[in-house]
Amino acid sequence: MVERSPWGVKLVSEPEACQPLYRFPGAVAGPSAAAQGNYLSAPRKESLYAIPLAAVFLAIVIVPFIRVVAGSLTDGSGGGLFLGNYRKIFTTPAVLRSIRNSLSLSVWSSLLGGVIGFFFAHVIAGMKVKAQRLLIAVNTLPLTLSAVVLAYGFLVVFGESGVVNAFLKHLGPGSPPLRVNILTIGGLVFVYLIFQVPLMTIILLSAMLAADPHIEEAAMSVGANRFRILFWVTVPGLAPALFGGFFLLFINAFGAYATAYSLVGANMNLVTLKIVSQFSDVGYDPGIANALSVMIVVLDTLFVVGYRLSMERVKRRRE
Amino acid sequence: MRGKLVRLAANLLVVVVVTYYLIPILSIAAASFTVQWSREGLPRLVGTSGYREFWDTFEFRRSLWVSLKIAPIAVVLTLLTVVPAAYGIHVSRNKLLKSAADVFITLPLCLPPLILAVGLLQSYGKDPFTLTGTIWIVVLGHVVLSSPYMYRSVSANLQMIDTETLVEAAKSCGASPPTILAKVIIPNLGPGIASGSLLTFTTSFGEYQLAKMVSGFLNQTFPIKIWEASKRVTRVQFAMSFIAVAIAFIFFILITFAFTKSRIREEKVIV
Numbered sequence: 256m257v258e259r260s261p262w263g264v265k266l267v268s269e270p271e272a273c274q275p276l277y278r279f280p281g282a283v284a285g286p287s288a289a290a291q292g293n294y295l296s297a298p299r300k301e302s303l304y305a306i307p308l309a310a311v312f313l314a315i316v317i318v319p320f321i322r323v324v325a326g327s328l329t330d331g332s333g334g335g336l337f338l339g340n341y342r343k344i345f346t347t348p349a350v351l352r353s354i355r356n357s358l359s360l361s362v363w364s365s366l367l368g369g370v371i372g373f374f375f376a377h378v379i380a381g382m383k384v385k386a387q388r389l390l391i392a393v394n395t396l397p398l399t400l401s402a403v404v405l406a407y408g409f410l411v412v413f414g415e416s417g418v419v420n421a422f423l424k425h426l427g428p429g430s431p432p433l434r435v436n437i438l439t440i441g442g443l444v445f446v447y448l449i450f451q452v453p454l455m456t457i458i459l460l461s462a463m464l465a466a467d468p469h470i471e472e473a474a475m476s477v478g479a480n481r482f483r484i485l486f487w488v489t490v491p492g493l494a495p496a497l498f499g500g501f502f503l504l505f506i507n508a509f510g511a512y513a514t515a516y517s518l519v520g521a522n523m524n525l526v527t528l529k530i531v532s533q534f535s536d537v538g539y540d541p542g543i544a545n546a547l548s549v550m551i552v553v554l555d556t557l558f559v560v561g562y563r564l565s566m567e568r569v570k571r572r573r574e
Numbered sequence: 575m576r577g578k579l580v581r582l583a584a585n586l587l588v589v590v591v592v593t594y595y596l597i598p599i600l601s602i603a604a605a606s607f608t609v610q611w612s613r614e615g616l617p618r619l620v621g622t623s624g625y626r627e628f629w630d631t632f633e634f635r636r637s638l639w640v641s642l643k644i645a646p647i648a649v650v651l652t653l654l655t656v657v658p659a660a661y662g663i664h665v666s667r668n669k670l671l672k673s674a675a676d677v678f679i680t681l682p683l684c685l686p687p688l689i690l691a692v693g694l695l696q697s698y699g700k701d702p703f704t705l706t707g708t709i710w711i712v713v714l715g716h717v718v719l720s721s722p723y724m725y726r727s728v729s730a731n732l733q734m735i736d737t738e739t740l741v742e743a744a745k746s747c748g749a750s751p752p753t754i755l756a757k758v759i760i761p762n763l764g765p766g767i768a769s770g771s772l773l774t775f776t777t778s779f780g781e782y783q784l785a786k787m788v789s790g791f792l793n794q795t796f797p798i799k800i801w802e803a804s805k806r807v808t809r810v811q812f813a814m815s816f817i818a819v820a821i822a823f824i825f826f827i828l829i830t831f832a833f834t835k836s837r838i839r840e841e842k843v844i845v
Contacts, residue, residue: 300751301661301662301665301666301751302662302663302666302668302671303662304658304659304661304662304663304755305658305659305662305663305671305675307654307655307658307659308655308656308658308659308678308721309659309678311651311655311714311717311718311721312678312681312718314714315690315694315714315715315717315718316681316682316685316690316693316718318693318697319690319692319693319694319696319697319698320685320689320693322693322696322697323689323692323693323696326696371591374587375587375588375591378584378587378588379588381584388834390588390592391840392830393592393595394595395826395829395830395840395844396595396599396823396826397595398844399776399780399822399823399825399826399829400598400599400780400818400819400822401779401780401781401782401797401800401818401822402780402782402783402797403780403782403797403800403801403815404598404602404780404797404800404815404818404819404822405598406598407598407602407800407804407811407812407815408597408598408599408601408602408815409597409598409601411598411601411602411604411605411812412597412598412601418601418616421611421613424613425613448594449594449595449598452591452594453595454844454845457840457841457844457845458841458845460841461839461841461842481577481580503683503845506683506684506686509686510686510687510688510689511686511688511783512688512783513782513783513786513797516786516801517801517804527686527688530688530689530692531688531787534692534695534787541696544692545692545696548688548689548692548693551686551689552684552685552689555683555684555685555686556684559680559683559684562683563680
């Protein structure tokens, strides 16, 4: 029924007006049907709870990333057709060198972090519960600290005028003076280990503690020694976790710039620092920054897929 | 003999790794109280002038205040967005929604904070939606960066409670869906919410890479100011670093405590 009111047309609910045109033969009228309808629509309603989070992701992740992709194609000196910005990346020697530096920094810090993390987790896994708990807690300590703060901590000890260098100078004025320099790729690898080792330890420890101890016992009962068990039983069993951990560590290192920036400013030639410097007043070229950003995201996404697939296998083994 | 050697190597490894973890923390503690260094590179004159300089410099104090404002707001916003989402996805039987949530939660891994900032800088730097330079752009960035931690710790908690029975019972008493979430589900999620909030706070408080790019001069966060302080001749940056370490350490203790109490597996939330 329709009623005209000063505010316009208004629907008036009347019993006949609400009757459906056709009713299923078995359907029951009345409140129970309403309740059933409520039940059927429940899952759809509950997915509405995800809308605020989805909105935040849309505004803060999706829209800006689309802007970055669009900017990589149109902005700056290399804008326009034919992927000028991308061509520029792969033909400018300084940019190529920065990609190579970032890759070697990430690969080396992930490999070293992986190896140290593996042995550290292996030792923790063999401990008694109390010591285990303490070390697991200590292992998360570096992850709660700011990258800038950790960088200055290392600078005090290993920096140019740090404790170690002052001590080496004090020892003897040899003609090629012994010095340590953390402002190199090798030094950065050393500093990056403070994020890489704890992460790898966490991943591997959970896989180790979930592994079936009977397999190692079986190997021992047929006379295999400790090292053989380690390399022929433990490591292959942990292969998915090792790969997954490596991928995660790589992502972690490749996109980071805080540590390097705090240690050397924008002087170190890394991809991330190249991006940062594109937004300074001197070398403003957002086209290049956007193209480099897209490149990082593509590479990271490949590694994230690898990480997820490996961790799926870890999970399946656990079950 | 050989077993002893292996045990010795194992103990040595633990000592080396733990020492390595403690080097930056202890050296900052020492440096922050050092006024003058000896030629051998050891503290010679001890004092608190670094801390006094921090306290006397308005912009340094302001940056600590900005960070202590951004982090709790980020926690609240993360809770408001992630907790309902985690619950909705947990009870939903829609497979598509579940896999979409999976992708969303891994998304921050594919986009490092720097790339997020590069996008934000260009999307919200111009007039209709100018957000760069306000604390809100930093807050929202931190919400995205910490949402995976919150999501994983809340959904780990959801798996430990029997949501189906709770929802049925509440429904049969006539509660509406929002009431169910607020009065039945959330009171059962204490441990997950606590550990997720603590992780969000530490992530936000220490975050530098996104904030550095998008926060304006007036809203520079504490880590940014630590970086700027290091350009001074004085050693005020170590005093500020140690303040940051001390705050992070309090949260580290709380996080450890929250995880051991709650039976939620820490590694499942962090990685």
